[in-house]
Amino acid sequence: MAEFDATRRTVIAGLAASAVIDALPAHSAPRRAMPKGFLWGAAISAHQSEGSDVHSDSWLLENLPETVYKDPSGDACDSYHLYERDFAIARAIGLNCYRFGIEWARIEPEPGHFSQAELDHYVRVLASCRAHGLLPIVTYNHFTVPLWFAERGGWELPDSADLFARFCERATRALGDQIGMASPFNEANIHRLAAMLRTAATPEHIAKRRTMLAAAARATNAPAFSSILFSEANSIDVHLLDAQMKGYQAIKAGPGNFPVGVTLTTQAIEGVGENSLAAEMERALYGDWWDAVNASDFVGVQVYTRFRFDAKGMLPIPAGATITAAGYEYYPQALGQVIRLAAKKTSKPIFVTESGIATDDDARRVAWLDASVAEIESCQRDGIDVKSYIYWSLLDNFEWTQGYSQHFGLVAVDRRSFVRTAKPSARHFARLIAERRWPAR
Template sequence: MVRGKPVILVVVALLAGMLAGVSPAVATTPFFWGVATSGYQAEGSAPDSNWRRYEQAKTSSIKEPYLQSVDFRHHYAEDIDRAKQLGVNVFRFSVEWARIEPRPGQVDQAELAYYDDVVRHVVDAGMRPMITLDHWVYPGWVADQGGWDSDRTVDAWLANARRVVDRYKGFGAIWITINEPTVYLQNETANGGLAGWKLPWAQARLVKVHRAAYDLIHSLDPGALVSSNTAYIPAAQGILDASFLDQVRDKLDFAGLDYYYGASLDNLSAIHAASGEFWKVTPQPDGIYYALRYYARKFPGLPLYVVENGMPTDNGNARPDGYTRSDHLRDHIYWVQRAKADGMNVIGYNYWSLTDNYEWGSYQPRFGLYTVDARSDATLTRRPTDAVAAYRQLIAGHGVPAGYTPVRPPGFCSVVDGLGSCLDPARYPGPVAPLG
């Protein structure tokens, strides 16, 4: 998920935004309902990696120790079963390079067997794996050779990608090459893994590996869907896309976006994300509509997939305004259905995340459908939130029913897509289209 300082751009770029036409295409494939996790954030038993080193060095991002996170590494079978019981048909996870290649050229067969079993459980549960090749984590030995400041990382990264894709081809996987590339490198600079002035060269390397990985995956796993997911930053996305997404447009099978925080003239609370106080942000559900419309207009004809969406709470406590996780989920799905009804080719939605996890330095923001006290509960018991039943109902009903009224109404003059979303607002109330 998106973290921290990039959200400052919400204020800086409020006047950005362009108007263009929306493609009327509608998806013909079944809708992808999913849940998401990532390796370092959830697995526990963390091997040597850039992020393990940041945690041990207590860089500025680190608020508390990693511990064992929620130990997905040893609870994956039951967690995958929980996802199955929701009715989702996609399970997103990452295959951690640092885990399977702890030293250059040395492959840990036991860890590969673990991922083999994860894939088998996902497929046996009737879900498609969505496999992320890089969710911000690389081996410690790659850090030693310069991380994304080194051309050697490009070759090593692609060798690992070939290993993973060749192993899990033919399982109906949806492939994510790099999670939130722009935020990835911003976090690298914030944690000392990359000098800020070297960002352009590092960005060029990420573009290079995505383009090569796209072709590699299609050669090894024909028919697979391949993309990268971008963290949608209100009003500033056009600027951010220039560093990555615009350069790989011809190597995307869908536009993958992560939407967490919106903005409107009566809601600029997203600034709290800059200090890591995500739970203080007032949700802006209608913003997901404008984020989807932005990409429908930017990339006409390209399917759209919400790869991540969710709501943080403060250590699992209820929000002071009474807005619940189930309210947040239903309201966002309502606006996804509004996008679908208005002709946007939305093909999927993943909830972030299945369980609480280590949010890149802290356990305080709780995003899970199932909450877990990683700090003090030795059993790491998964406890369902109110959103578990809500998500199950939404999936079974193909979304909210006709006539649903969002708990949180649209903001006044949304600036999620600059002034374009204010000057050309969605009709409200308006029709919804079933998802799948």
């Protein structure tokens, strides 16, 4: 009966998705097919889309009186229950992969206690993803951690890597035979980007975050509450590198035979004028993480903009430049720059695992998609074997401290009914994919 119900739900979700995505016009043979095996996808994370992640560090921070979050995540997009709708929409767009996370805080809500019910839930999620013709690309940790892990000091403690590896081993034992690709972390060097951006932050901005973390420590009676988005990079980098290595080994040892890589935040860094700090800032952004890439199976580049540096520091966005709703420069050319950087730094396969734009003007999203695909094709013409384009994100979802104010999605989500409505950019993405698909034989 369970198998019949799952099949019925898949069919119903597929019919609903067909109604969401308008029928596409017929296409002749593509003007330029992507290499065979190229992955077209969209990405999402567990905390940002599932909702009710009550055992996580972020849930506590979002709901403190002293919070810096504009909104609490709440029910998010209710993807915990509605994942089949999301998969059906992704497939209707023409995607052949879907990148999403499993939530550590759900699976291990207390130290050493692993919820079989939650593991079974993710088994169903992975099976549904495959049933919809989508390769599941799984992130084991997308910023959030269990509350108990944050209370004890998070990634600042030397044994944090061993605790993470324990989670990776247990999750892989349950899920590994369904996973298509994986990474232990999302943007494994995010703390380094945060530190770089913090150099341009106001004292008030920094003080508010410290006040929130102090309130979290008081609320949990923790000596040093630690959350990755607000931690000092120097205090956690060595432990995260250790966790990447041990997590990789734990995942590779489990069932399944799939590539496990490193995803990095790879914003383009440009120098302006003599003695610019660009080279120094690039080293600060990546540290030893290219070595971690070379010890894994692939690199995922994740890019949204560029940062410019002169001899004194970070420069403001150029006058007259378009600014996205996330507050940074609209600069899709950054994608080509970081792909070329990755090709210089590693011989590992290169995947674009995130790239997107926050905007309420969907025409800008259409232009972003066009420009991003053009950058990939330019890199391919130069001999770089780029293996995917995965857009962030499928849905308008919870965007961390910015709450629900920023809209990256190809699909809008009603916050009350959770009804999904495809934007014109979703249909445009479908056309881009169809034009580059190998003709049927």
